[in-house]
Amino acid sequence: MAVVNEDIASIFNKVAAFYEIKGENPFKVRAYRNAARTIQNLGTNIVDMLSQGQDLKELPGIGKDLEHDIREIVATGRLKKLENLERSIPPALIELLAIEGLGPKKVKALHERLNITSLDDLKEAAKSGAIEALPGFGKKSVEQILKGIMLAKKEGRRFRWAIAELYANDLLDYLGRIKGIENLVVAGSFRRKKDTVGDLDILATAKNWDVITEHFVRFDKVKFVVSKGSTRSTIVLKNDLQVDLRSVAVENYGSALSYFTGSKAHNIAVRKIAVERGLKINEYGVFKGERRIAGKTEEEVYGSIGLPYIEPELREDRGEIEAAGTGRLPRLIELRDLKGDLHCHTTYTDGKNTLEEMARASLELGHEYIAITDHSKRLTVARGLDEKRLRQQIEEIDRLNQKIKGLTILKGIEVDILEDGTLDLPDSVLKELDLVVGAIHYKFKLSREAQTKRMIKAMDNPYLNILAHPTGRLIGERESYEVNIEEVLDAARERGCFLELNSQPDRLDLNDVNCRLAKEMGIKISISTDAHNTFSLNYQRYGINQARRGWLEKADVVNARGLDELKYILKRR
DNA sequence: GCCGTTTTCGGCCCGACTGTTTTCAGTCG
Numbered sequence: 001m002a003v004v005n006e007d008i009a010s011i012f013n014k015v016a017a018f019y020e021i022k023g024e025n026p027f028k029v030r031a032y033r034n035a036a037r038t039i040q041n042l043g044t045n046i047v048d049m050l051s052q053g054q055d056l057k058e059l060p061g062i063g064k065d066l067e068h069d070i071r072e073i074v075a076t077g078r079l080k081k082l083e084n085l086e087r088s089i090p091p092a093l094i095e096l097l098a099i100e101g102l103g104p105k106k107v108k109a110l111h112e113r114l115n116i117t118s119l120d121d122l123k124e125a126a127k128s129g130a131i132e133a134l135p136g137f138g139k140k141s142v143e144q145i146l147k148g149i150m151l152a153k154k155e156g157r158r159f160r161w162a163i164a165e166l167y168a169n170d171l172l173d174y175l176g177r178i179k180g181i182e183n184l185v186v187a188g189s190f191r192r193k194k195d196t197v198g199d200l201d202i203l204a205t206a207k208n209w210d211v212i213t214e215h216f217v218r219f220d221k222v223k224f225v226v227s228k229g230s231t232r233s234t235i236v237l238k239n240d241l242q243v244d245l246r247s248v249a250v251e252n253y254g255s256a257l258s259y260f261t262g263s264k265a266h267n268i269a270v271r272k273i274a275v276e277r278g279l280k281i282n283e284y285g286v287f288k289g290e291r292r293i294a295g296k297t298e299e300e301v302y303g304s305i306g307l308p309y310i311e312p313e314l315r316e317d318r319g320e321i322e323a324a325g326t327g328r329l330p331r332l333i334e335l336r337d338l339k340g341d342l343h344c345h346t347t348y349t350d351g352k353n354t355l356e357e358m359a360r361a362s363l364e365l366g367h368e369y370i371a372i373t374d375h376s377k378r379l380t381v382a383r384g385l386d387e388k389r390l391r392q393q394i395e396e397i398d399r400l401n402q403k404i405k406g407l408t409i410l411k412g413i414e415v416d417i418l419e420d421g422t423l424d425l426p427d428s429v430l431k432e433l434d435l436v437v438g439a440i441h442y443k444f445k446l447s448r449e450a451q452t453k454r455m456i457k458a459m460d461n462p463y464l465n466i467l468a469h470p471t472g473r474l475i476g477e478r479e480s481y482e483v484n485i486e487e488v489l490d491a492a493r494e495r496g497c498f499l500e501l502n503s504q505p506d507r508l509d510l511n512d513v514n515c516r517l518a519k520e521m522g523i524k525i526s527i528s529t530d531a532h533n534t535f536s537l538n539y540q541r542y543g544i545n546q547a548r549r550g551w552l553e554k555a556d557v558v559n560a561r562g563l564d565e566l567k568y569i570l571k572r573r
Numbered sequence: 574g575c576c577g578t579t580t581t582c583g584g585c586c587c588g589a590c591t592g593t594t595t596t597c598a599g600t601c602g
Contacts (some may be wrong), residue, residue, distance in 0.1 A: 026585095027584090027585055030574085030585080031575055032574075034575085035575090061574090061575065061576095062575085063574065064574090065574060065575090100601090101591090102600085103599060103601080104599090104600095106599070106600085135593090136593070136594095136598080138593055140591075141593090190600090199581080226589055227589090227591070228590095229589065229590055230590095231589070232588095232589060234601095264586095264602095267587090268585095270586090272585090275586075281586085283587085283589095283590065357586095408578080471588060
């Protein structure tokens with residue numbers, strides 16, 4: 001199987017973990033992690049870059065040695081360096097690093113002193129008292145290790161943003177009731193609107209901090225308290241979501257917010273610029289020597305190093321700092337820019353609301369138009385439409401368009417893309433529609449080449465406008481199918497097709513990185529809900545989150561256009 | 574291991590909390 005960026009990043013992360021346990025130079029470890037992150041965020045396939053003769057050393061954090069490593073991985077699918085490491089250190093030790101409170105030094109000690117090589121060994125040694133007897137360990141650390149082992153099964157668990165939001169709102173509501181709270185905000189990856197979040201970072205400013213800390217740890221969904229301090233406390237909720245609460249003085253709010261919003265990579269890059277200018281940035285402000293020169297607002301912090309405000313969704317060290325420095329930050333799309341929805345279902349197939357109910361709900365949202373795109377006949381479980389039933393729906397839409405004022409219902413279909421890349425309905429009926437959305441609902445496991453070819457073939461059909469949920473991922477449940485997304489994007493551009501950013505909170509497909517890539521290639525995106533009921537027409541806000549992370553602006557989004565312009569660009573030519 | 578209008582060597586972001594300490598290392602974010 002062809003090597004993809006994810007494989008290279010994963011190998012580099014493993015090398016970093018092994019080096020860490022070995023006690024290698026921490027900056028070398030960081031170099032591998034940085035390179036892994038750069039590659040993950042790349043969008044473009046490394047394999048393709050190499051075959052086009054591009055110099056990988058131009059990528060940030062990749063020099064002579066790492067380029068050599070990458071070439072080896074691409075050529076052989078393996079890295080000798082990693083295999084040697086795996087021979088000298090039990091690979092299972094990496095898993096131990098994931099346990100809260102166990103870092104490289106402690107894992108190394110456990111391995112060397114007690115010959116622990118697995119989670120089971122660790123559990124046994126913890127219970128037998130062997131760990132407690134080790135220098136540097138004690139009763140508490142054993143307790144923490146046992147707790148960590150219990151959590152390890154669910155290890156790596158991340159929460160979909162929309163789920164995390166429920167808990168965040170619950171906590172904000174609870175904390176907001178305390179007298180004396182001034183500012184209260186969720187920072188971290190939640191504020192950056194990452195598609196999944198690992199924990200919640202809540203930032204508060206208040207005078208009576210002790211009261212707030214006590215209140216926080218008594219939240220009724222707390223499973224246990226990890227730490228409790230004068231400026232920072234951490235709890236784990238019953239669903240295993242970790243929540244940090246941090247307090248700062250109100251005059252430090254901006255610097256603290258920027259600090260706790262991250263990302264870590266963005267912060268490091270920002271502080272590096274500060275150092276170059278003889279400044280120091282931390283959560284308490286911006287300092288010139290002893291003198292504090294900024295920190296009340298985020299604008300002040302960025303301003304201190306000569307940059308404009310950078311939206312949280314962009315703070316991933318993916319070029320936003322350079323863009324800010326040269327005045328080329330995007331003006332990010334907002335929910336209110338969307339004029340309608342181009343993907344939704346009704347009771348004709350597997351939707352829960354009628355055509356009229358969906359249309360009226362859309363009108364309520366202030367939309368100018370809604371496209372009805374029910375499933376096509378191959379999707380029998382959803383009672384997909386054949387030609388005859390689709391024509392009935394078209395007639396009903398004509399009637400409703402007469403009846404409902406202020407909204408235009410567009411006639412559409414979510415047509416199945418068959419295994420050979422042809423569409424599930426004949427052109428004779430597709431051409432009667434305002435738009436055709438195409439999607440893959442079966443045969444997910446085709447080879448990368450076959451799947452890519454299938455999608456491109458589908459776009460050869462001149463009636464296909466939008467490729468829906470283009471990579472098929474279900475967050476936390478199903479990986480994307482194997483597909484060369486760049487080839488698909490290339491083909492879309494040549495043929496005048498658009499790609500969807502499906503706003504279902506478990507899809508968010510295209511993801512942020514691919515949205516950015518599409519934008520750079522000049523391909524327009526439809527931010528639509530795939531709603532199966534009136535309520536989920538509200539999901540566009542989740543799509544907007546990812547669109548913003550993908551640097552999309554109003555001009556990049558198909559359904560940010562008014563009806564006339566939309567109709568114009570839907571005519572492929 | 575990367576990087577360089579001060580440097581090809583010597584730096585590499587910064588602080589809080591915990592536990593086991595006897596003044597601080599390890600871990601985390």
